[in-house]
Amino acid sequence: MSGARKKTSNGRRKTEIKRIEKEQARQVCFSKRRAGLFKKANELSLLCGAQLAVVVFSPSGKPFSYGHPSVDSILDRFSCWPSPPPSCLLPPHPFVHPVIHALCRQKSELREQLEAERRRKVALEEVLRRPRGPVADLLNEDLEELGLPELDKLRTALVQIRAEAVSRAEQLAMKTLQAMSTSVVPRISSNAGALVAAAPAAGSAGAPTGFAYMPPYVYRLV
Amino acid sequence: MSGARKKTSNGRRKTEIKRIEKEQARQVCFSKRRAGLFKKANELSLLCGAQLAVVVFSPSGKPFSYGHPSVDSILDRFSCWPSPPPSCLLPPHPFVHPVIHALCRQKSELREQLEAERRRKVALEEVLRRPRGPVADLLNEDLEELGLPELDKLRTALVQIRAEAVSRAEQLAMKTLQAMSTSVVPRISSNAGALVAAAPAAGSAGAPTGFAYMPPYVYRLV
DNA sequence: CGACCTATACTTAGGAT
DNA sequence: AATCCTAAGTATAGGTC
Numbered sequence: 001m002s003g004a005r006k007k008t009s010n011g012r013r014k015t016e017i018k019r020i021e022k023e024q025a026r027q028v029c030f031s032k033r034r035a036g037l038f039k040k041a042n043e044l045s046l047l048c049g050a051q052l053a054v055v056v057f058s059p060s061g062k063p064f065s066y067g068h069p070s071v072d073s074i075l076d077r078f079s080c081w082p083s084p085p086p087s088c089l090l091p092p093h094p095f096v097h098p099v100i101h102a103l104c105r106q107k108s109e110l111r112e113q114l115e116a117e118r119r120r121k122v123a124l125e126e127v128l129r130r131p132r133g134p135v136a137d138l139l140n141e142d143l144e145e146l147g148l149p150e151l152d153k154l155r156t157a158l159v160q161i162r163a164e165a166v167s168r169a170e171q172l173a174m175k176t177l178q179a180m181s182t183s184v185v186p187r188i189s190s191n192a193g194a195l196v197a198a199a200p201a202a203g204s205a206g207a208p209t210g211f212a213y214m215p216p217y218v219y220r221l222v
Numbered sequence: 223m224s225g226a227r228k229k230t231s232n233g234r235r236k237t238e239i240k241r242i243e244k245e246q247a248r249q250v251c252f253s254k255r256r257a258g259l260f261k262k263a264n265e266l267s268l269l270c271g272a273q274l275a276v277v278v279f280s281p282s283g284k285p286f287s288y289g290h291p292s293v294d295s296i297l298d299r300f301s302c303w304p305s306p307p308p309s310c311l312l313p314p315h316p317f318v319h320p321v322i323h324a325l326c327r328q329k330s331e332l333r334e335q336l337e338a339e340r341r342r343k344v345a346l347e348e349v350l351r352r353p354r355g356p357v358a359d360l361l362n363e364d365l366e367e368l369g370l371p372e373l374d375k376l377r378t379a380l381v382q383i384r385a386e387a388v389s390r391a392e393q394l395a396m397k398t399l400q401a402m403s404t405s406v407v408p409r410i411s412s413n414a415g416a417l418v419a420a421a422p423a424a425g426s427a428g429a430p431t432g433f434a435y436m437p438p439y440v441y442r443l444v
Numbered sequence: 445c446g447a448c449c450t451a452t453a454c455t456t457a458g459g460a461t
Numbered sequence: 462a463a464t465c466c467t468a469a470g471t472a473t474a475g476g477t478c
Contacts, residue, residue: 113336
């Protein structure tokens with residue numbers, strides 16, 4: 001009461017769009033601009049009837065999100081979900097929550113890729129069942145059937161193989177010598193265990209506290 | 223060029239945040255404000271090092287998104303959540319919506335399966351690329367891994383092959399005196415194109431439709 | 445962390461190209 | 462739809478409580 005508020009005279013200052021180094025200033029800026037971002041998102045959805053979802057992780061790793069329409073309203077209309085999403089690639093339902101929509105799409109794409117990979121793998125295994133290759137072809141043939149040209153190819157291949165074998169043997173010899181004269185090399189230890197939530201960068205570690213879904217323009221981290 | 227631009231005199235007007243009824247005006251507004259929203263998002267991520275994802279569906283249904291570092295990486299972070307609440311007596315733990323959680327889990331599982339398949343496929347291709355056969359196997363697949371015993375096996379095999387080859391060469395030399403004909407060894411044709419669709423369904427469970435736990439404080443709103 | 449304050453930097457409606 | 466323009470409406474840096 002008694003304190004007379006100092007007459008504030010500062011106006012907004014020009015700011016470079018570059019990482020704010022001061023820890024606290026960055027956090028304050030984050031809060032303000034996050035609010036601004038969500039407000040903009042809200043206005044966009046209201047003005048244009050757009051569905052949208054915004055997910056933000058604070059520099060300290062806390063999650064915030066905003067979505068329109070609300071997830072709950074979506075769920076009320078889609079209480080049959082989940083389960084195999086019936087048709088995410090089919091005619092998009094007018095009011096599917098964007099995140100769900102995106103996830104379903106991604107899921108479908110992944111499933112397709114997975115099946116494609118499996119098909120390819122089966123084909124490869126089929127091919128693999130038969131020994132193949134320039135040398136193997138020759139070796140698989142009965143030597144009685146080979147002609148001179150083939151024998152020459154075989155000779156060349158064997159010469160090369162011998163060379164490689166000799167090389168490998170030398171390698172082994174070297175290693176053996178080294179092993180006898182070298183102590184144990186320490187492994188690089190991963191510095192796990194730092195559970196402090198102060199990692200602004202990748203911050204994938206940390207223990208995010210989670211987030212709550214909120215009706216439009218009401219948000220708050222608990 | 224010739225057209226003199228009419229002196230623009232209109233400034234911004236106050237706008238109620240309410241659905242724009244005029245179709246075209248709404249579309250224009252959407253484009254402008256979407257750009258603005260993404261710009262804000264970008265500034266937020268740069269200034270504060272925050273990770274974020276924005277997904278927007280235009281009134282006409284077209285999807286737009288912006289993410290830092292990427293939309294995908296942000297959505298992936300959901301799949302780690304929530305970690306099962308340690309205890310119901312502990313401080314309230316905001317909660318990811320079940321549907322999104324389930325979808326993210328499924329997506330993660332699919333992605334893992336996909337990566338496993340890809341790794342297997344790469345391994346198969348690697349094997350395929352090299353000659354196969356009793357001898358080639360020793361050399362190619364395990365060259366780096368071969369120990370002395372294996373090298374010895376290899377040597378034995380090579381010696382035998384060499385003997386057989388020499389024998390065969392002598393045979394041929396004899397025959398050459400009698401005839402001048404050479405036989406052609408046909409190459410094994412690859413029977414590609416038969417993509418058998420007999421993918422064995424991986425044992426991994428299908429979509430977990432239920433949710434193992436359901437904290438009492440679901441959806442904490444403020 | 446918020447809320448409030450002020451002066452300014454930035455965004456953007458409406459129109460034209 | 463993208464771009465430019467202008468003027469008015471907003472967001473927000475920096476500060477205080």
